[in-house]
Amino acid sequence: MNREEYQKLVKKHEPKENKLENTIYSFLIGGSIGFLVEGIIQVIMNIFTIGRIEAGTWACLIVIFVSSLFTALGFFDDWMSKAKAGLLLPTTGFAHSVSSSALDYKREGLITGLGSNFFKLAGSVILYGILSAFVLVIVKVIIGG
C-alpha cells in the first residue's frame, strides 16, 4: 500500500463530524450563555441597586462557581464535549479547565499534584493574556505619549 492509498484509508475511517451542526450548536449555546449572563447582571443590578461593573463581576463569579460545581459533580465534561466552543469560549471554559485539572491531579498529592497542575490548562490563557496586555500597553504608551 503506498502513501496515498493509506491517506485515503485514514480519511475514510476518520470520525465524520458535521461541521455545520457543530457551528450552529456553538452559536446557540454560546448565545444562550451570553443572554443568561446579561439576565443575571440585570437581576443583580435591580435587586442590590449596584452599578453595572460590580454586577458584571458578580455574574462572572456566579458563572465560575456554577461551572466549577458542575465539573465537580461530573456531568460538565459531557456538556463540554457536546457543546464544544459554546461552553469553551465563555468563562465556563476557563473555570472548567481549572477545576477539572484540580480534581484530576488531587490524587497525586496536594503540592506535586494539585499545586503543580492547577493551571495546567488555564496557564496559557493567563500567560499570553498578561504578555499581550503588557506589550500592547507599552505600544499604546509609546504612540499615545
Place this chain on the structure above:
Amino acid sequence: MIFIWAFLVAGLMCAVAQIILDNTKFTPGHITTLFTVLGAILAFFGIYDKLIEFAGGGATTIISNFGYLLYTGALEGYKEMGILGIFTGLLTKGSAAIVGAVVFAAIMALIFKPKD
C-alpha cells in the same frame, strides 16, 4: 435590545471559535489563548469597550473579556503611576476571575472525588 445583542455577540464568537476548531489543528487550549489575546488587541483599538456597551453580558462572558480586563487594568495603572502602574495595575481587574476560579476549584477539589 441588549439581550438580543448579548445573544448574537456571544453566539457569533463561539461559532467562529467552533469553525476554527473544526477546520484547523488548533486544540481548545489554542482557541482560548487566541481569543484572550484577541480581546487585548480589540481593547487596544477601543473596539471591545463598544462591544460591551451594546452587548453587555454577551461580551463580558467571553474569555476575550479577560484580555480586555488585563489591558484596561494595565492602562489605568499607567495613568495613575506611570511605568510602575503597568506592573501593579495589570491584574487588578482580571483578579476576580482568577481568584474566583482558584478558590472555587480548590474547594470543589477538596470536597468532591474525581469521576473516573
